[in-house]
Amino acid sequence: MALDRLFRRRRTRGGGRDVPELWLKCPACEAQIYKKDLEANLMVCPECGHHFRLGVEERVRLLLDEGTFEVTTGRVQPEDPLRFEDTEPYRERLARYREKTGRPDAIYGGTGAVEGVPTLLLAMDYAFAGGSMGSVVGEEIARGAEQAAAEGRALVIVAASGGARMQEAALSLMQMAKTTMALDRLWERRLPYVSILTDPTTGGVTASFAALADVILAEPGALIGFAGPRVIKQTIRQDLPEGFQRSEFLLQHGMLDQVVPRERLRSTLAQVLRLLHPEGAKTRGA
Amino acid sequence: MALEFEQPILELEARIRELREYAEEKDVDLSDEIGLLQQKLERLQKETFANLSRWQRVQLARAPGRPTTLDIVENVFEDFIELHGDRAFADDPAVVAGLARFRGSSVVVVGHQKGKTTKENIHRNFGMPHPEGYRKAMRMMDLADRFGFPFVSLIDTPGAYPGVSAEERGQAWVIAQSIQRMGRLKVPAVAVILGEGGSGGALAIGVGNRVLIMENAWYSVISPESCAAILWRDAAQAEAAAEALKLTAHDLRELGVVDRIVPEPGGGAHRHPERAMQALAEALAEELEALEPLGPEELVEDRYRRFRRMGAVRIE
Structure with missing residues (x-):
C-alpha cells in the first residue's frame, strides 16, 4: 500500500519545528x-x-481504501453524570484530553471499504484517557454496530484501552453489556465482526465486545488481558511468567485467531472480510 | 465482629439485656427504664442508618452474616439441587448453581458464593470466580432456555479473580461470553445484587430484564480500594473513592442502573437475615410475575432496550 x-x-504540517x-x-x-x-x-x-502505538487517524488510513472514509463519530459528547472528582474534576480531565486529541472522547471512525468490502471501522484512542470506555465509547460502538447491521457493512473495531472508565463508574460498567448486546444486530444479519487488539487491551474492553468477534487479530507484543499485570502481581505476590499477557501468549492459550504484524494487517483483514462478508463470499464462492 | 458505626447500637442493646437480666434476677420492675432505653435504641438505629455514608454501606455490604446464595437457595427457594462443574475444566466453588422451585415453578439459580469463615472463604476464593465459574453459569443459562425456566442470578463478588491461571484460561473471554449469553436468554431473567457487585465479574451474571439490589449492597466498575489506589495513588482514600463512585443502591436507582431496591430490616441484613430474605422473596415474586406475559423474543428485546439506554451522553 x-x-x-x-x-x-x-508531514505537511510544520517541518523541523520540534x-x-x-x-x-x-x-x-x-x-x-x-x-x-x-x-x-x-x-x-x-x-x-x-x-x-499508532494514532487513530493513521489507523483508519492504514486499514481503509483510499478516498472511502467518511467519519461517523464525534457527535456523541461526554457528560459528567456523577460529578466525579478525584485529584482532578472529571470535567477538567475531559477538557484536557479534548484539547490534546481534538476529539470529544476516546473513539474515532466511520464508514469506508476494505479492499472493496463495505465496512464500519472504529478505532479506540489510547491518547484520550487511556482509551477508557465510558458512555460515549459505549454509545459509539452500539451505534456503529447498529449502523453496520442496517447498511450491510462489516464491523471492525481496533481496541486500545485500559478498560472501563472509572469516572463514570457503574455507567461505564453498563457499556460492557450495551456494546456486547448491540453486536447481536450483526449476528442476525450474518455480517462479520473483526476485532483487532492492539497495545494495550485490558479490563472491561477485553471482557466485552473486543473478545466476542468472529475473528480476533492482534498486533505483535500487545498487552492483552482482563486484570492488569500490576494487580495480578499484587494478588499472587509472585513474578509473572515471561511474555505473560502478550499477544503471542494469548495465541498459544487459544484466545486469538492470529498475531499479525502491522505491515500485513490490512491484507489479512481484507482476506477475512472477503471470505465472511455476504458480498465477498458470494462473488468468490459461486 | 461489629462495624465501627454499629458500636453504640450494640452497646445500648447490651445494656438493655443487662437490665432485663438484673430485673429478673432481683425480681424488680424496671420496665420504665427498659422502655426508655428501647425507644432510645430505635431512635439511634434509625438515625445511624438514615445517615450512612457510602463507605459505611460498602462495609455493611461485606458484613459477615448477610444472606449468601446458599442461604437464599435454602430459604427463599424450595427443593434446591446443586449442579456442579463447567464440563470443561473444573467446578468453581465461588459460583453456586442449580435447579429449584419458587412459588410452585421450577427456576434456574446461579450466584456467587462467599464463605462465612476464613476456611470457607479460602475454599470459595472469597467469592471471586475463575473462568470455570462463568462457564458453569453459562451452562445454567442453556438449561434455563432449554426448559423455559426463569433464570435468577444472585450477585456477591468483589470481582472476578485476577490471577495467572484465570488469565491463561481466558477470564476476559468468559465474562464477555457470559454477558452475551445472558443477554440472549429467551426466558425471564432477574438479577439481584446481594452484597458486593464488583465490576465485570458481577455483570457477567447481571444482564437481567430486571436488576434488583439489596438496600446496603454496592455495584460499580471497580472497588473503592482499587479505585483509590489508581486515581488517588493511595488505597487509604477508599472512603473518598466510595463517595465519588456513587455506588449505593440509591445512587444506582437514580442512575437507572437498577430497577428496584429491596429494603433491609433495621440494622442491616447481616443482623436479621431471615427478614431480609423474606423481603427479597416478595420482590422476586413480583418481578417474575411482571415478566411472565412477555414472549421469548420480547424478553430478548426488553433486555436489549434496558441496557441500550444506559449511559449519559449529549448528542450534537
Whole structure:
C-alpha cells in the first residue's frame, strides 16, 4: 500500500519545528530511530519490529481504501453524570484530553471499504484517557454496530484501552453489556465482526465486545488481558511468567485467531472480510 | 465482629439485656427504664442508618452474616439441587448453581458464593470466580432456555479473580461470553445484587430484564480500594473513592442502573437475615410475575432496550 499517504498530514504540517523529536528511542531494543523512518515503517521499529502505538487517524488510513472514509463519530459528547472528582474534576480531565486529541472522547471512525468490502471501522484512542470506555465509547460502538447491521457493512473495531472508565463508574460498567448486546444486530444479519487488539487491551474492553468477534487479530507484543499485570502481581505476590499477557501468549492459550504484524494487517483483514462478508463470499464462492 | 458505626447500637442493646437480666434476677420492675432505653435504641438505629455514608454501606455490604446464595437457595427457594462443574475444566466453588422451585415453578439459580469463615472463604476464593465459574453459569443459562425456566442470578463478588491461571484460561473471554449469553436468554431473567457487585465479574451474571439490589449492597466498575489506589495513588482514600463512585443502591436507582431496591430490616441484613430474605422473596415474586406475559423474543428485546439506554451522553 501507499505508505506515504499514511502520514501525509503530519508531514505537511510544520517541518523541523520540534527538533529534539526527530529522533526516538525504541523502548524494546533501545535503538535510536529517525522519526520519519519510523513513520514510513508504520510506527514499527526497523531494528527489532517493536510496534509503537499508532494514532487513530493513521489507523483508519492504514486499514481503509483510499478516498472511502467518511467519519461517523464525534457527535456523541461526554457528560459528567456523577460529578466525579478525584485529584482532578472529571470535567477538567475531559477538557484536557479534548484539547490534546481534538476529539470529544476516546473513539474515532466511520464508514469506508476494505479492499472493496463495505465496512464500519472504529478505532479506540489510547491518547484520550487511556482509551477508557465510558458512555460515549459505549454509545459509539452500539451505534456503529447498529449502523453496520442496517447498511450491510462489516464491523471492525481496533481496541486500545485500559478498560472501563472509572469516572463514570457503574455507567461505564453498563457499556460492557450495551456494546456486547448491540453486536447481536450483526449476528442476525450474518455480517462479520473483526476485532483487532492492539497495545494495550485490558479490563472491561477485553471482557466485552473486543473478545466476542468472529475473528480476533492482534498486533505483535500487545498487552492483552482482563486484570492488569500490576494487580495480578499484587494478588499472587509472585513474578509473572515471561511474555505473560502478550499477544503471542494469548495465541498459544487459544484466545486469538492470529498475531499479525502491522505491515500485513490490512491484507489479512481484507482476506477475512472477503471470505465472511455476504458480498465477498458470494462473488468468490459461486 | 461489629462495624465501627454499629458500636453504640450494640452497646445500648447490651445494656438493655443487662437490665432485663438484673430485673429478673432481683425480681424488680424496671420496665420504665427498659422502655426508655428501647425507644432510645430505635431512635439511634434509625438515625445511624438514615445517615450512612457510602463507605459505611460498602462495609455493611461485606458484613459477615448477610444472606449468601446458599442461604437464599435454602430459604427463599424450595427443593434446591446443586449442579456442579463447567464440563470443561473444573467446578468453581465461588459460583453456586442449580435447579429449584419458587412459588410452585421450577427456576434456574446461579450466584456467587462467599464463605462465612476464613476456611470457607479460602475454599470459595472469597467469592471471586475463575473462568470455570462463568462457564458453569453459562451452562445454567442453556438449561434455563432449554426448559423455559426463569433464570435468577444472585450477585456477591468483589470481582472476578485476577490471577495467572484465570488469565491463561481466558477470564476476559468468559465474562464477555457470559454477558452475551445472558443477554440472549429467551426466558425471564432477574438479577439481584446481594452484597458486593464488583465490576465485570458481577455483570457477567447481571444482564437481567430486571436488576434488583439489596438496600446496603454496592455495584460499580471497580472497588473503592482499587479505585483509590489508581486515581488517588493511595488505597487509604477508599472512603473518598466510595463517595465519588456513587455506588449505593440509591445512587444506582437514580442512575437507572437498577430497577428496584429491596429494603433491609433495621440494622442491616447481616443482623436479621431471615427478614431480609423474606423481603427479597416478595420482590422476586413480583418481578417474575411482571415478566411472565412477555414472549421469548420480547424478553430478548426488553433486555436489549434496558441496557441500550444506559449511559449519559449529549448528542450534537
